[in-house]
Structure formats: structure tokens, C-alpha cells
Amino acid sequence: MTYQFGVSYFSNRMPEHFVKDLEEMRKKGCNQLLLTFSENDREFYKETIREFVALAHEYEMKVALGPWGVGGVFGGEAYSNYAAQYYEHRQLLNNDDRPPSACLNNPHFRDFFSEWFKDAIDCGTDAIFYDEPHFFLPGWNNLYAADDASVWGCCCRYCRERFETMYGKSMPDSETDEVKTFKREMILDFLKFASCKIKKVKAEVETQVCLITDEQFLQTDIADRLAQIPELDNVGTDPYWGFKTGKELEDYLSNEFTQACKILSEVQQKYQKTTHLWIKNFLVKSGTEDAIKKAVDIAVAHDIRSILAWSYQGTRYMKIRCDDPDLVWETLTERFQHYLLK
Numbered sequence: 001m002t003y004q005f006g007v008s009y010f011s012n013r014m015p016e017h018f019v020k021d022l023e024e025m026r027k028k029g030c031n032q033l034l035l036t037f038s039e040n041d042r043e044f045y046k047e048t049i050r051e052f053v054a055l056a057h058e059y060e061m062k063v064a065l066g067p068w069g070v071g072g073v074f075g076g077e078a079y080s081n082y083a084a085q086y087y088e089h090r091q092l093l094n095n096d097d098r099p100p101s102a103c104l105n106n107p108h109f110r111d112f113f114s115e116w117f118k119d120a121i122d123c124g125t126d127a128i129f130y131d132e133p134h135f136f137l138p139g140w141n142n143l144y145a146a147d148d149a150s151v152w153g154c155c156c157r158y159c160r161e162r163f164e165t166m167y168g169k170s171m172p173d174s175e176t177d178e179v180k181t182f183k184r185e186m187i188l189d190f191l192k193f194a195s196c197k198i199k200k201v202k203a204e205v206e207t208q209v210c211l212i213t214d215e216q217f218l219q220t221d222i223a224d225r226l227a228q229i230p231e232l233d234n235v236g237t238d239p240y241w242g243f244k245t246g247k248e249l250e251d252y253l254s255n256e257f258t259q260a261c262k263i264l265s266e267v268q269q270k271y272q273k274t275t276h277l278w279i280k281n282f283l284v285k286s287g288t289e290d291a292i293k294k295a296v297d298i299a300v301a302h303d304i305r306s307i308l309a310w311s312y313q314g315t316r317y318m319k320i321r322c323d324d325p326d327l328v329w330e331t332l333t334e335r336f337q338h339y340l341l342k
């Protein structure tokens with residue numbers, strides 16, 4: 001039984017330091033790596049990223065590049081120059097405001113994203129990783145002040161046109177169930193669009209998606225639908241447990257976390273797709289590190305063979321660091337090594 005274990009890696013762009021980290025990762029059982037490739041990376045560090053990919057390959061690591069914060073439609077703390085530059089291509093909210101997030105249905109953004117993944121492929125990556133593609137979420141990422149749950153998007157002209165095509169009527173003013181279904185379909189449509197184009201650019205590049213483990217993932221058929229996109233190779237999710245502790249954390253692991261693993265496991269069996277799961281290795285509170293061990297064990301027990309943590313060394317270098325990054329890193333990689341030796 002082969003496992004793929006890994007972490008996300010960002011912040012450092014100096015190859016000599018990266019090599020030391022690659023040695024540490026390999027020593028601790030990692031054999032895959034997600035490198036963030038933000039708009040800033042693409043503009044100023046593309047050649048360095050190409051070098052990073054080559055170095056990771058020398059260490060026999062599989063590499064995925066992720067659009068960290070690209071367009072403000074993917075997860076990640078990176079800012080989007082696209083959203084800053086193209087106000088008219090941002091999503092349109094029901095309060096007529098435009099948050100710093102592009103619209104997945106906007107053809108201009110789709111062209112921009114196509115240029116992004118062509119550059120990522122040009123860097124030699126093995127996989128393209130769509131990280132948490134989403135429509136506007138109130139209060140998410142500190143990028144937009146509104147945390148009023150009644151604020152929603154997108155109502156731009158492209159979304160309105162597509163809604164009309166889908167339902168044969170105008171988009172309503174409130175976020176009805178039909179609107180929610182529409183947005184879900186448009187996430188699928190975007191992923192299909194991008195994956196088809198990626199396969200045309202380079203067929204061997206693996207396409208991977210991680211959806212936020214929200215109600216949509218846990219309670220709708222979106223994982224099933226993703227798995228039915230032939231050009232999408234790998235389906236995953238990230239059941240992070242927030243700041244839960246004690247019984248609340250235990251409950252999360254045995255309910256939502258386990259449910260997410262079950263969904264992936266079913267997708268794997270039904271559609272013969274590969275799957276992956278993310279483990280929380282940021283903002284882990286002191287005394288809750290054991291949840292990492294349990295989380296890896298639950299995932300493996302559900303036959304998930306690709307497991308990654310966000311991020312390297314308990315995210316020690318960033319504001320979202322764990323209380324005890326060393327313990328988090330040791331706990332995680334002890335499990336990696338345990339299963340690799342089995």
C-alpha cells in the first residue's frame with residue numbers, strides 16, 4: 001500500500017534554504033509537496049518556482065502548484081492584484097458592492113486563470129491544485145469587512161445570464177435554494193472548464209481540487225459530481241476543526257471529520273478517483289495536538305492514501321502558527337513514518 005504524505009510550503013523563496021527543508025521533509029516521511037504559486041509568485045518569482053519544482057523532483061517529491069489567493073476566488077492569505085486591477089471583473093454583491101474577488105463565470109477571469117495555469121505547467125509541476133474555489137463568503141479571509149450573512153454574490157451580468165439559461169427566469173434578489181444550486185453548478189462548471197484546458201496543454205498534469213468542508217460538501221452531492229468530471233483526477237477536502245477543544249473537538253472528529261473521509265472513500269470506490277485530505281497544522285492550540293494523530297488515523301482507516309497538512313513545521317513562520325509548532329510537526333510526521341513503515 002503506497003502513501004502520499006506531504007505539506008504545503010510557502011513564504012521562503014531562497015533555494016538554498018528550500019533544500020534544507022526538502023531534506024527535513026524527506027527525513028520525516030513526506031513524498032509530496034504543495035507549493036503555493038500566488039499572483040505575486042507568478043509575477044516576481046516564476047523562475048525561482050521552476051527551480052523549486054526541479055529541486056523537489058531531485059528529492060523524489062511529487063509537486064503540485066496551487067493558485068494561492070489568485071483572483072480572490074481560491075483559499076489563501078495572498079492578496080490578488082487581479083482583483084485590485086480589474087474592479088469591473090469582481091463579483092457583484094446583492095448590496096451592489098464589489099468585494100476583492102473575481103467571478104468564476106467571468107470570461108476575462110477565466111482567461112487570466114488559463115494564463116496562470118499555463119505558467120504553472122511551464123514551471124514543471126506534476127499537478128495543479130485548485131484550492132477551495134468559492135463564491136464570495138461573508139467575513140472570510142479578512143478581505144472584505146461584511147460579515148453580514150445576508151450579503152451574497154455573485155449577481156454580475158455573467159451570472160445573471162447563466163442563471164437565466166439554467167432556470168429560464170431571472171435571478172432573484174435573495175439567495176434562494178435555486179441560487180445556491182446555481183452557484184454549486186458554476187463551481188463545477190469552472191473546474192470542468194479549467195481541467196479540460198489543462199489537459200489540452202499537458203495531458204499528464206494531474207488536476208486536483210480541495211473543497212472547503214462546509215455544508216455544501218457534507219450535505220450535497222457535489223463530491224459525487226466532481227468525481228464525474230473525467231478531466232478532474234483527484235478530489236479532496238479540508239475538515240479543519242477551528243478552535244475546538246475537548247469534547248467539542250472529539251465530536252468534530254467523529255462527526256464532520258469522519259463524514260468528510262467517508263464521502264471521499266465512497267467517491268474513490270464508486271468512480272475509481274484518487275482522493276486527498278488536509279489536516280490542520282496551523283493555529284493548533286496547545287494541548288490539542290493529539291487531534292492530528294487521530295485525524296491521520298481516521299483518514300487512513302477510510303482508505304485515503306494522500307494526506308497533507310497545512311502547513312510545513314506547524315506554520316511556525318506565520319501569524320497563523322500553532323502554539324507549539326515543534327510538537328505539531330513531530331506528531332504529524334510520526335504518523336507519516338508509522339504508516340510508511342507498515
Ligand SMILES: [Zn+2]
Nearest residue numbers: 103154156159
Ligand atoms: Zn458573477
